[in-house]
Structures are given as C-alpha cells and as structure tokens.
Amino acid sequence: MTNTLITGGNKGIGYETARRLIEAGHTVWIGARDPERGRLAAAKLGASFVQLDVTDEASVTMAAKILRDEAGHLDVLINNAGILGEVATPEETPVEAFRTVYETNVFGVVRVTRAFLPLLRAAAAPSVINVTSGVGSFTLIHDPERVESQYPLAAYGSSKTAVTMITMQYARTIHDIRFNAVDPGQTATDFTGNLGHSVEEGADAIVRVATLGPDTPTGTVTDRNGILPW
Structure with a gap:
C-alpha cells in the first residue's frame, strides 16, 4: 500500500494529482485547511481527509499524529499548498x-516536512515532492519567450526560488528520503485566473515523480518536459 499525502489537495492541481494517484493505486490523504471543502473533495475522489493548515504548527502536528495512528507510514509527501500573493514588483x-x-509557500513546506519525517522514514522508499514554479527560475524570468518573464511576482517568485533551494538542501543532507522539486507550469485553475494549460497537464510532472517508487531520483527540478533550467 502506497500512502500519499497532498497538502492543498482539495482543488486544482492537488485535486487532479490525487485523482490520478488513486487511479494508480495510491491510498491518498487530502490535506486542506477548510474541513468542509476537504471532506467534500475527499469523498468525491475516494480519498481520506485530514485537516491541515500548513501555517499552523498545532494543525500540522495533529495531522502527523492522525496519519501515524491510521496509516502507520507515509510513502509520498506532496507539498502542494501555496498562495500567489500580490502581482507586484x-x-x-x-x-x-x-x-x-513565505509563511505558506516556504515555511509551510519546512513545517510539514519536519513533522512527517518520522512517518516517511517508516516507509520502504519514501519520497517528498515540493511544488515549485518557473517564476522562481533565474533563467526563465529573463527569457522573453517564456511566460515566466511576463509577470512581476516579487513575493511568489522569490518564495519558489527558496522552495527549490530548500529541496536541494534536503536532498544533499538526507539520504534515506528522496527530495525533488516539480513545476506544474502555468495551469488553468483559480490560482492563475484560469490561464495556461490544462489541469491534467499541470499534474503530469508531479504524478510522474510520485509513481517512480524505488527508482525515484533525488535532488532534481523538473517540469512535464524534463529538467527545468535554473
């Protein structure tokens, strides 16, 4: 049994990722701040729900306790929860x-990862996938041919740069768990004002890494087309 937790999994890319991983045979837990929305999404998917606010230490600690008691181990942690903030310089x-x-996008990743390390270490081939973004890429934001260069996202972009580096630091220093960063790309959800490619395409890279099992690499940054330039 492959136990997978997806933060911010009640809608958008998180929801689509959950749907496809359930199809692939994973036992999926939807982590969401709003209990009503989280339970509704989990019921539609055939997933389990756990209340989880990545900005709240007590909420994260309780979620880890619930999964420890009910699942015993965690094979895949997908740190998907994030906020856009202001489109501004x-x-x-x-x-x-x-x-x-940063409280959600950066500190939330660290908070959740730290809380779930014991459950991940109880799995045979544990994997952590942190959702990053090309708007945090030094290379892509200077490329006029790329959509990442078109938006002034000072807070969001720099938060995703931090997420990518934190992922690499985890990968360099923790060798019994795989850590990878994945960019869904601009995906047509509420998050982007419904601009971009389909939610199915947005979930592609996350699903690919989440289903590699023992063959999962560590310390990579990819999107659905391959290695993401940084």
Missing part, C-alpha cells in the same frame, strides 16, 4: 506581503 510589495506568502 519588489518596490510595490510591503514586507508583510512577503511574509504572508
């Missing part, structure tokens, strides 16, 4: 706006 973005985005 650094000059236009106050410190508090940066802090709000």
Whole structure:
C-alpha cells in the first residue's frame, strides 16, 4: 500500500494529482485547511481527509499524529499548498506581503516536512515532492519567450526560488528520503485566473515523480518536459 499525502489537495492541481494517484493505486490523504471543502473533495475522489493548515504548527502536528495512528507510514509527501500573493514588483510589495506568502509557500513546506519525517522514514522508499514554479527560475524570468518573464511576482517568485533551494538542501543532507522539486507550469485553475494549460497537464510532472517508487531520483527540478533550467 502506497500512502500519499497532498497538502492543498482539495482543488486544482492537488485535486487532479490525487485523482490520478488513486487511479494508480495510491491510498491518498487530502490535506486542506477548510474541513468542509476537504471532506467534500475527499469523498468525491475516494480519498481520506485530514485537516491541515500548513501555517499552523498545532494543525500540522495533529495531522502527523492522525496519519501515524491510521496509516502507520507515509510513502509520498506532496507539498502542494501555496498562495500567489500580490502581482507586484519588489518596490510595490510591503514586507508583510512577503511574509504572508513565505509563511505558506516556504515555511509551510519546512513545517510539514519536519513533522512527517518520522512517518516517511517508516516507509520502504519514501519520497517528498515540493511544488515549485518557473517564476522562481533565474533563467526563465529573463527569457522573453517564456511566460515566466511576463509577470512581476516579487513575493511568489522569490518564495519558489527558496522552495527549490530548500529541496536541494534536503536532498544533499538526507539520504534515506528522496527530495525533488516539480513545476506544474502555468495551469488553468483559480490560482492563475484560469490561464495556461490544462489541469491534467499541470499534474503530469508531479504524478510522474510520485509513481517512480524505488527508482525515484533525488535532488532534481523538473517540469512535464524534463529538467527545468535554473
């Protein structure tokens, strides 16, 4: 049995990832802040639900306890929860706006990962997938042919740069768990104002890494087309 937890899994890319992993035979837990929406999504999918606010230490600790008691181990952790924040330049973005985005997108990844390390280590071939973005790529934001260069996303973009580096630091220092960063690309969901490719395409790279099992590499950054330039 492959136990998988997806944070922010009640809609969008997280929901589609859950649907496809369930089809692939995973036992999926949907982590969501809102209990009503989370339970509804889990019921539709045939998944389990756990209340999980990545910005709240007590919520994360309780979620880890619930999965420990009910599942015993965690094979795949997908840190998908994230917020966009303001579409604005650094000059236009106050410190508090940066802090709000980082609390979810960066500190949330660290908080959840730390809490679930014991459950991951109880699995045979544990894997952590952190959802990053090409708007955090130094290379892509300077390429006028890429959509990543078109938006001033000071807080969100820099938070995803941090997510990618944190993923690499985990991969370099923890050798019994695989850590990889994955970019869904601009995907047509509420998050992007329904701009971009389909949600199915957005989930492709996450699903691919989540289903590699013992063959999962570590320390990679990819999108659905392969290695993502940084």
